[in-house]
Amino acid sequence: MSKRVVGIEDTRFVLFDQLDVEAFFGFERFSAHSRETFEMILDAAEKLATNEFAPTNKLGNKSGCVWEDGVVRVPGCFHKPFAKYIEGGWLALPESEEVGGQDAPYTLHFACCEFFYAANMALQIYLGNTHSAGRVIKAYGTPEQKEKYSVPLYACRYAGTMTLTEPQAGSDLGNIRTKATLREGNVYSISGQKIFITAGEHDLADNIVHILLGRVEGDPEGTKGLSCFIVPNVKVLEDGSLGERNDVVCTGIEHKMGLKASSTCSLTFGENGQCEGEMLGPRGMGISVMFHMLNEQRILVGLQGLAQASRAYLDALEYAKERRQGRKFGSRSFEQVPIIEHPDIKRHLLWMKSCTEGMRSLILYTMQCMDLEMVCEDAQEKQKWQDMVDILTPICKAYSTDRSYEICARAMQILGGYGYCEDNEVEQYARDTKITSIYEGTNGIQALDLFGRKLRMRGGEVYRTFLGQVKETVLKASKVEGLSWYAEEVYKAVSALEEVTEFLLGKNATEEAYLATSWATPYLEIFGDVVLGWQHLWRAMAAAGKMESAAPAEKVFYESKLMTARYYIGSVLPGIYGKIEAINMNDKALLEVQTDHLI
Ligand SMILES: Cc1cc2nc3c(=O)[nH]c(=O)nc-3n(C[C@H](O)[C@H](O)[C@H](O)COP(=O)(O)OP(=O)(O)OC[C@H]3O[C@@H](n4cnc5c(N)ncnc54)[C@H](O)[C@@H]3O)c2cc1C
Incomplete structure (x- = not known):
């Protein structure tokens, strides 16, 4: 098989x-x-x-x-x-x-x-x-x-890129220096240098279309002065046929830890003054236009993390069932048993499975919210789904990708020495997935987005919509036979999240704002743990609803969902209380430590 x-x-x-x-x-x-x-x-x-x-x-x-003279294969x-x-x-x-x-x-x-x-x-x-x-x-x-x-x-005849990063403008896009000078109508001369551009040059399509951030000469500094441009590698004529090569050159590709088959390109635009681009969207609104792309991409990057995690879990599971080492726990027999029987391996696998499945529920639910926002006609409903997409996007992106790297590392651990070697693919999953915590806004930036922006969005209404959705699930689950314990535990966790949110937002309004902000990443982890607890509660409800009418083989499947939810809610979710206690200590070491102390 x-x-x-x-x-x-x-x-x-x-x-x-x-x-x-x-x-x-x-x-x-x-x-x-x-x-x-x-x-x-x-x-x-x-x-x-x-x-x-x-x-x-x-x-x-x-x-x-392979890069050769500007061409990438x-x-x-x-x-x-x-x-x-x-x-x-x-x-x-x-x-x-x-x-x-x-x-x-x-x-x-x-x-x-x-x-x-x-x-x-x-x-x-x-x-x-x-x-x-x-x-x-x-x-x-x-x-x-x-x-x-x-x-x-x-139709994939052309391929696309997102062209933002420059040497001095990584997280800090306001520093972008790529310049646009009006030629005529909507057409601009583009000049500048971009780095780290995924798929900036390759031989899979007839043309590559860069969605590029630049600044029209004379426009304000910072993100507010940026505009978005469509810059093709090959100019497209009015009848849709391809014309001459645009003045875009790939000057090299990166040699990376992972994703070796994805070209990461350095590009120069307009070295000979001949690069043409068309403005996309209104002038000076480049960041908003780009965010349309970025928001989808951020969830997509969370999905990349989930995908690698899922594959790593499946490989580790299969290996753990086959690899025989050690004896049965508590037995005197010398017969070797599959390693899946050892408590430590079983714990790793359950942890991996519960995180992976919870992340899948989270990401597909977020996409369902996006779909509902598009098709619902009622303004209030629309707003509710948009709120959910807004608050869950940084969780999909950062939580799923950080967990993904951990899951891939645990898969390597389960394979022992073989996991460290190239004969198996798990080491590749770990290398490939690491970038997901860095690109499309680093996970540190996602944490700032959640803590500094999303919690306050629409005067806190977005966050309250989220709490409302979680509590609705808790209430429904509390009425399902056999699930009251699950519901109580998730309710406790969401209440703890509310308290720590209030505590940190309170500190953020004082002279301790720097300290409060330093907790943004652990706060996102707590938030993500609670979100996964909520998703597992919902999954448990779905499984419980199917148990009665299920055929015997299906029963095992639904039981496995209930067990996984129980493990997550009883053994992973309580991890938040330790993190919350550390925040509540309000120790000021971080404030007192000077850069010189970091030796
Ligand atoms: C393989 C690969 C593919 C990529 N693909 C693309 C692409 O297709 N298009 C594109 O435009 N870019 C792409 N990038 C670039 C990527 O998006 C950036 O590397 C990323 O945004 C981070 O920028 P930086 O590397 O300059 O790091 P920096 O911005 O220098 O950040 C370094 C560290 O400081 C932290 N930091 C920075 N500012 C703050 C702050 N204000 N508060 C708290 N912490 C902060 C960051 O979280 C990070 O941990 C790619 C990069 C790689 C490696």
Whole structure:
């Protein structure tokens, strides 16, 4: 039997049993779909991921990308799965029919994307960026720009990038120096240098379209003066055919710890004064335009983390069932037993499973909120779903990616010495996933976003919407037979979160604001732990609801969901109380330690 690459059974459980995505079919936009079409799409995605993407993951890592005189070649083995992906029309799955899409909910699109990232993250990244580029042009472009760029992007004839970073402007985008000078109409001369641009140059598509942040000459300093531009590698003529090469040069690619088959490019724009770009969206609103792309990308990066974690868990689980070492606990027999029987290994596996499944529920739920925000007509409902997306985005991004690295490290631990060696892929998952905590806004920046911005958004209303949703689940679960303990524990945890939030926000309004802000990352971890506790409570409710009518084989499956929820809520979630106690101590060492003390 071939190795499992994706956790499709749990994806089905989240979509159909927990989130009840069949309710989508009642909305006009999704009315062409049914349970059957959803199932067919999931199965087809699993097959493509397992049969075409996965076999090229390790090969791609070995050969990596090659740069030569400005040209970048991806591993040769990527071309076939890339072509199959295009042939299947996967990129435009959630888009409308007029751009070749199937009007599927983003929830389903992300569920499929998880499979592709799990199978081959480096390859899927070329596609994820392309979709986001098409989407931002669809949202902010003129009708001509949509026709010229979005359509070929959705068809994967062109590939997309997000082009922000410069040597002096990483987290601090206000320092961007790339310059734009008006030529005529909407066309600008672009000049500047960008670094670390994913898929900035490669040979998978006919053209590469950069969504670039720059500053029109004379516009204010800082983020407020930035504008967004569409800059293609090859100029696109009015009839849609390709013209001459734009003045964009790839001057090199990075040699990285992981994701070796994803090109990370240094690019110069306008070295010869001939680089043309079209402004996208209003002048000076570049950050808002880019955030349309960034917000989707941030959840997508959380999904990349989840995908690597899930694959690492599946590999570790299989290995732990086969590898025999040591004796049965408490036995005198010399017979070796599978390592899965040892308490320490079982604990690692349960921890990995509970975090992975909780993260899957969180991310797919966040996408469901995004879909509902798009299709609901009632203004209050719309606002509620938007609030949920706003507050959960930094959790999807930062919590899932930090956990992902830990899960991959634990998978290596379970494989022992073999986990450290290249014969197995788990060391690659760990190397590949590390970047997810760094790009699309580092996890430190995500923590500041949650603590400094999201908690106060709409005068605290966004945070209160979140609390309301959690408490609604707690109330429902408390009435389900056998779940009152689960509900009480989650209620205790959410109450503790409320108290620590109040404490930190209070300190943040005093001269101790620096100290309060220093807790932003542990605070995000606590928040994330509570969110996963909530998701597990919801999962337990879904499983309990299915138990009675389930066939014997299905019963084991639903029992496993209840057990996993119990483990998370009883053994992982209480970890928040130690972290909260440390915050409540309000020790001022961090304030008193000077830079000179850090020797
Ligand atoms: C493989 C790879 C792919 C990438 N792909 C892209 C891409 O496609 N497009 C693109 O534009 N960029 C891309 N990047 C760049 C990436 O987004 C940046 O590396 C990232 O935003 C961090 O910027 P930096 O590396 O300059 O780190 P810095 O901004 O120098 O940050 C260093 C550390 O300081 C912390 N820090 C910084 N400012 C603050 C603050 N105000 N408060 C608290 N802590 C702070 C950070 O959290 C981090 O821990 C990529 C990078 C890599 C390595």
